[in-house]
Amino acid sequence: DCQAIDLSTISSKDLGKLTVIEGPPNIPFHIKRVFYLHDIPPEKSRGSHAHKELHQLLICINGSFDVALDDGSSKKIVHLNALTVGLHIPPMIWAEELNFKPNTICLVLASDFYDELDYYRNYDDFLAAKLIARSIDSHI
Amino acid sequence: DCQAIDLSTISSKDLGKLTVIEGPPNIPFHIKRVFYLHDIPPEKSRGSHAHKELHQLLICINGSFDVALDDGSSKKIVHLNALTVGLHIPPMIWAEELNFKPNTICLVLASDFYDELDYYRNYDDFLAAKLIARSIDSHI
Secondary structure, three states: OOEEEEOEEEEEOOOEEEEEEOOOOOOOOOOOEEEEEEOOOOOOOEEEEEEOOOOEEEEEEEOOEEEEEEOOOOEEEEEEOOOOEEEEEOOOOEEEEEOOOOOOEEEEEEOOOOOHHHEEOOHHHHHHHHHHHHHHHHHO | OOEEEEOEEEEEOOOEEEEEEOOOOOOOOOOOEEEEEEOOOOOOOEEEEEEOOOOEEEEEEEOOEEEEEEOOOOEEEEEEOOOOEEEEEOOOOEEEEEOOOOOOEEEEEEOOOOOHHHEEOOHHHHHHHHHHHHHHHHOO
16 A cells, blocks of 8 residues: 655765665665656646556655545545655555645656556546456455 | 756646656666755765766756766866756766755766765775776777
């Protein structure tokens, strides 16, 4: 399930701080791609899709925002406002980012390169896939 | 040599901007590790080392700073202040980050996991290794 992970931060009183993300065991995947959302109008939301295979780690580098998470049967909202916390979003979670404060930067570390075929962009398709997955699980 | 790379940024007037770094061909290496410097006192510098094998891409996510680059025979300073530009630092370049504005965040994408044996932390050792490398090159 989705999990907020305290990132490894090395503090030095004289030289500032260094936050490092290498992959396992700190986060549950290897990093292949990096992107960041910026200059987002405050009233807009981003995301609103799910991934079939991709793992992502969301980090609020500046400002703050909310992430609405939906596994097809339950929903929750996580508020991100610290660059030392990463929110792990595993595959098959419908996620939306919203309530961006001005100058917010959302850094995303992803487990694979971009692949449009890995996306569910339609919520009903996502729900249908979840139902099929649960049905298979319950028959094993 | 060190090179400032314009990163791939997808602008949407209504939804803000998305800057993506995937690896080749956009940057000359695959990403394995991510770290960022933050809360750096303005009068302090960071870096002051070289790497034997590691490639790095430095991105100024917020604020601004300078990077002093030294290949053992010539020096230059690059000013970074835009999150859509990445400075590629290949192996065997002595680099120092300095003149940090308040609230500066320096994102670094690295080609490999942390390995203390990959560092030159002593400038004279770095220069000696450069001299040996040049001597070998000139005899081939």
